[in-house]
Amino acid sequence: MATRSASYMDRAINTIEWLAAIFVGIVALNIFVAVVLRKFFDTSIPDAYDFGRMLLGILIFWGIAATSYRGGHITVDLVWTAAGPRMKRAIDVFATLVLLFVVAVQTIMLFDKVRGTYVDNVQTYDLNIPTWPFYAVAWAGDVCAVLLIAIRTYRLIFHPEQLEEVHAEQKADE
Template identity: 40%
Template sequence: MDRIIRKFCNGVETVAAVLIACVTLLIVASAIGRYVFASPVPDAFDISRLLLGACIMWGFAVVGYRGGHISVDLFTLGLPDGARRWIEVFAWTVLLFFVILLAWKMQARVGNAMRGNETTFDLRLPVWPLLGLIWLGAVASIGTVCARIFMLATGRADIEGGTDDASIDRSMGQ
């Protein structure tokens, strides 16, 4: 099970990396086009902002599994490890609720853009595929947050930090 989760999360990380590379290339190409050739890439703003939204959601999916976000544990620091672990599980479950809400609302946004034939400004490209990519990032976040909850509840993840591959290997007896 751990290997499946790890492969899924590695795939999510790859998607996030490819998206950020696309955003970077698009912005650089548009800037060069604007300042060297006096002609920016058409729809670079619309496409880059939508791709950046996808980068954020897919990056959030990675954080959902790794647990690499900034946190302050003033209340739980003095508690026993078992209590701290279940407080973490509860906190991640609350996060899961909000991620599910975000995915649900994002799915509605994709549907509205599709039905309304929403397009970009210059080239009139439909925006729903890029919004769908953002929605898929939210769905991936649901999967990674569920994986994080599972890892915390079964003791396969550290309470304080993220799930690193070494701690997974130790829990599997390797």
Template identity: 25%
Template sequence: MSLATWVNRHYSEKGPAKWLAFLLELVAASVLFLLMLTTCLDVAGRYLFNNPVPGATELTRLGLALMVFAAMPVITWRAGHIVVDLLDRVLGKKVVKALGLVSALMISSSMYFLAVRIFELGERSLRRGVVTEFLGLPSGYIVQYIAIMSWLTAAGVITLGVYRILFISHK
């Protein structure tokens, strides 16, 4: 079975979004595997050989940022977040749709402007030559990656939110 066939069978998204979701999940899964491997090697090295993996804690921090922010746009697009719908039956369909639209606009605009600020901080870190404490890796690239994934999440919130509100009827 080819990769395209497998992706088409397992991903419900349409067009480029399908391949973007696959790529982001591949990044998240790969980083998770590397985190597991790093942790196992660090623990084994520490307790069996009295020689831990240098920078394992720092690699774990960076890996967690990569993994979480790679998964965030996909989870958002698939509406995988926790939703509390206590008042949906009381308020009625039109009010719930209006509140959903307001919510999507607020969340997406917040994510967008937050990402702008995060990207600026990443640029500043790169200009100043800020590096991680132990391994000396430039931290600005990770910060800018977080901003880019936040922009993708904002795009996912607004497109999915508006689509669901306007085109999918509530129960």
């Protein structure tokens, strides 16, 4: 049964990471098309600035989700490097719990932003498209970040062997 739940968790993790990668591609495509249209055809995509701004927000929150589980983002590990194995695990658990709390609060606050843009009927400048769906997709990325951090916390505490962590000294050895 543990293997089946681990398999479901791993599939959820991979799906979230793929979605984050797709949003990177969408942002790059939006920028590329806007530049080509402006440079060669002297025209622009209506609301390109609004779309770019909101897509970048989506990318940031889905990027947080993608990096939260793997622990591969930039860290300062001075104390962690000097600690023994038990202390390293305690530091990892504590840091992950703090991250879980901060991102959960951020998710609650972002939901308030989604609700506010929906209630206020905020729209894009040119096409008058409601902006709340973009904020909702960003919020979904934040929810995924909370989910992945919770999975990471669970695995750190109960199944640390299921984590694929790469720290600075491991990267230097490769």
